[in-house]
Amino acid sequence: MSAARRVQQWATFGRMWYLYDGKWQNPLESADKIVPYLDGSHKPIFHPLNDSGDHVVVINSRDIALPGDEWEKRVYFHxxxxxxxxxxxLAxxxxxxxxxxxxxKTVYNKLSKNLLRRGRLARLHIFPDDKVPDSILKNVSAQMRQLRPVPRRLDHYPQEELENFPKIFDWPKDHVIN
Structure with missing residues (x-):
């Protein structure tokens, strides 16, 4: 058996650690992406009664983005x-x-409602910023793609890139718009 085949089998049956960046992501859509990794339904050996899921490390949960006015309208029950x-x-x-x-809470509600739910949720590691302990970070072997790109703020562009950006009107440097 080749080494590549052995690695493939280990990745199929072993518990992997995935990193997900929650910055500017909708938590409701992110939960849809995270849940298959926690319950193992992305693996070919998945069975609803088996606990073959992986660990998911979510960073930057402080910077999530709820759409519209859901910050004022969405309510969480306890x-x-x-x-x-x-x-x-309120959210x-x-x-x-x-x-x-x-x-x-979003991932908990999206997981299957059975006795395995709390065990699967225990493999979800959430951090409010990108400071993750080395004991967890050393286990991470793959990164999950974000659902939408994080926009850059205007003050994060270098001045040279702003000056070379194509302009609709070529105004003189001393022109002032009233």
């Missing part, structure tokens, strides 16, 4: 288990309190 212990929290309030909680 119950303490006691009578009268139900609370509803911006939950994100202010814990920047990892929106992604965690």
């Amino acid at each position: 119950h303490t288990g006691y009578a009268g212990g139900a609370t509803w929290t 911006w309030q939950l994100h202010e309190a814990d920047p990892t909680m929106i992604i965690r």
Whole structure:
């Protein structure tokens, strides 16, 4: 058996670690991408009763982007288990309190509702910024592609690139628009 074949088999049956950058990503769409890696449905050996999923490390969860006015409209539910212990929290309030909680709750709700759900969620590692402990980062073997590109701010472009950008009107340097 060749070495390439052995590596392929190890990647099929072993638990891989994937890195996902949540910067400027919609957590609802990101959860759709993360869940197959947690439950193992992207592998050819998948079975709903087997726990063959991988680890997913999500970074930059502080910089997620909800579309439209969902920061003010989306509500997250929590119950303490006691009578009268139900609370509803707006997305911006939950994100202010814990920047990892929106992604965690979204992925939890997208996972299959069975006894394996909490074990699969335990393989989801979320960090509010790009500072990941070396003990976790050394395990990461692949990176998941972002769903949409992160736009660059205008002040992040070099001055030379701004000056060489094609212009619709070629105004003189001393021209002032009123």
